[in-house]
Amino acid sequence: MNKRVLLGMSGGIDSSVAAILLLQQGYEVIGVTFRFLTPEQTYTAEQKAVSLAKKLGIKHFIYDAQHTFTENIIDYFATEYIKGRTPFPCTRCNQKMKWPLLFDLAKQHQCQYVATGHYANIDCTTDYPHITQATDPDKDQSFFLWPLLNMPMERILLPLGHLTKQQVIQIAKENGFQTHTQQKESTGICFCKGDYRDFLKTWTESKNISITSGKFTDENGKFMAQHKGYPYFTIGQRRGFGTQFNQALYVKEIHPEQNEVVLAPHTSLFKTSFYIDNLIFPHTHMAEHPKLWVKIRYRKQSTPCQLQLLNNNTAQILLSEPLDAIAPGQTAVFHIENKVIGGGFIVK
Numbered sequence: 089m090n091k092r093v094l095l096g097m098s099g100g101i102d103s104s105v106a107a108i109l110l111l112q113q114g115y116e117v118i119g120v121t122f123r124f125l126t127p128e129q130t131y132t133a134e135q136k137a138v139s140l141a142k143k144l145g146i147k148h149f150i151y152d153a154q155h156t157f158t159e160n161i162i163d164y165f166a167t168e169y170i171k172g173r174t175p176f177p178c179t180r181c182n183q184k185m186k187w188p189l190l191f192d193l194a195k196q197h198q199c200q201y202v203a204t205g206h207y208a209n210i211d212c213t214t215d216y217p218h219i220t221q222a223t224d225p226d227k228d229q230s231f232f233l234w235p236l237l238n239m240p241m242e243r244i245l246l247p248l249g250h251l252t253k254q255q256v257i258q259i260a261k262e263n264g265f266q267t268h269t270q271q272k273e274s275t276g277i278c279f280c281k282g283d284y285r286d287f288l289k290t291w292t293e294s295k296n297i298s299i300t301s302g303k304f305t306d307e308n309g310k311f312m313a314q315h316k317g318y319p320y321f322t323i324g325q326r327r328g329f330g331t332q333f334n335q336a337l338y339v340k341e342i343h344p345e346q347n348e349v350v351l352a353p354h355t356s357l358f359k360t361s362f363y364i365d366n367l368i369f370p371h372t373h374m375a376e377h378p379k380l381w382v383k384i385r386y387r388k389q390s391t392p393c394q395l396q397l398l399n400n401n402t403a404q405i406l407l408s409e410p411l412d413a414i415a416p417g418q419t420a421v422f423h424i425e426n427k428v429i430g431g432g433f434i435v436k
Contacts, residue, residue, distance in 0.1 A: 090200035092116040093245060094193055096186065097148065099136030101265070102205030102248060105256045107144050108263050109247040110203060118197055119148035122189065124157040125279055143264075153189060160184045162279055166291040169284075169319040172342035173417030176433070177277055183235035191239065201245050208233050209249035210241050211427070216371040217241045219428040224252040231386050231421050234431030238368045285320050292319075302347030304329065307340065312351060318342050321349050324357060324413025338413070358410035364420050364432035367401045374429050375403075382407070383421045384414060384434065395422065395430075403432065 093110055097103045097119040110117050121137040123130050134150055141148030161181050168175035190202040207222035208230040219236060222228040236244060248256060280287040292299055299317035306312055313331040315321070320328075325339040329351075338357055341350040369375065375397055381390040382405060392408035405420060414434060422430040 090198070092118065092197070092199045093201040093203050094190055094197060094199040095119050096190055096202075096204045097121050097137040097141065098205070099133040099140065100205070101260050102207075102256060103137075104140045104144075104205075104265055105259050105263075106203060106205040106247045107140070107146060108259060110245065111144065111146070113247075115201070115245075117144075117146045118199060119146055120190070120193055121148070121150050122157075122186065123150055123152045123154055124161070124185070125154060129279075140265075151189065151193060153185065157181075157185055162291075165277075165280070166288055168417045169288055170292075170297065170344070171417075172318055172344040174322045174415040175417050176419050179232050179235065179419050179431075182232055187236060187239060191243075194243075201243050203245035203247065205248055206233060206246050207248050207251075207253075208246055208428075210236070210244050210246055212242045216374060216429065220249075221423075221426040221428070222248070223250050227253050230423075230428045231383060231419075234368060234419070234421050234428055237370055237428075237430065288319055300347065302349065304331070304349050304351050307350060307352050307356060315349055318344055318347050318349050323415035326354075354412065357412040359412075359414050360407050360410050362405050362407075362414045362420070363398075363402065363435050364405060365402045365435050367397075367403050367430065367432035369395070369397070369403070369422065369430035369432075371429060372397060374424065377424055379424050381423055383423070384411060384418060390423065393422075401432075402435075 091114060093115045095103065095107055095110065095117050099121065107117050107119065119137065119141045121134050123134065138148060161177050164180060165175045165177045194202050206229045207224060207227040209220040209222065211218055211220050219230050219233050221230045299319055301314050301316055302318055304312040304315050316330065321339050321342060323339055323342065326336065336354065337351040338354050339349055340352040340356055375395040380393055380395060382393040383390040391411055394406040396404045396406065398404060416434050416436055418434050420432055420434055421428060
């Protein structure tokens, strides 16, 4: 059997330990580092990955995908705000870039498997292959990986899924990667450090798109104040309005066509249903499962729900209890206990 695996390597500790474990399990490992940003932005990470691969004695190459990343992720990210939505680029990257590229390159390099250092597990032993949450709840990344349900999951290896972060650090130390355990973990959006509004301003200027001032209104459409432009706001936002109000107000709705941002008390943000598109839910019979839950934010608690399929990739979600700040553009992830079985993007 072909035990060659293509491993996505970022130059960090997680993908390095994934390589160590795969080698210990008898796999022939080939590492790939994706260049999604400019060479100047990615140089340090690339050199770390090259150094790690050399130390491990594995083949490694850098794949330049900057142009397609700009089109599929960066432009998408900015355009979603122009549409009055709140993008979720990490899941989109898994869906459109990282994993499709891994599978395409695996074919070119005759690799049977693909792997990453994500903290999650793949279970193909049941009649409904699914993703399960990682052993370490603080590191679990299953929320971001539901697009994998539409891919050949039997070829995916996630060596870190059953380990805690401390165990990963210990394995790195035991294998002579002491210095790599001291690296600061990357967080946030890789191409947008700091306030997304600064990034958006630069992007729109480069595209000759004007963001103009508009108006805050209440739920009845009554003018309340001026704002600097609707793309600078997201559903559920409660600060940064540039104006003082006599009560706590939150962004309830965004109307791009009118350049309006509707503000309301927190109680007005709760809803008992919403719609999603780009739905991936391979096992449709699970839609009526009595223990189906949905999560709409990474660190937010899940809520029991019913999923009503409308067609192949859209659905209405009925919640057992109201949720606040359901933001179009964000993801909804469905699970039964610790098993992730579907996901989609919120539209309204």
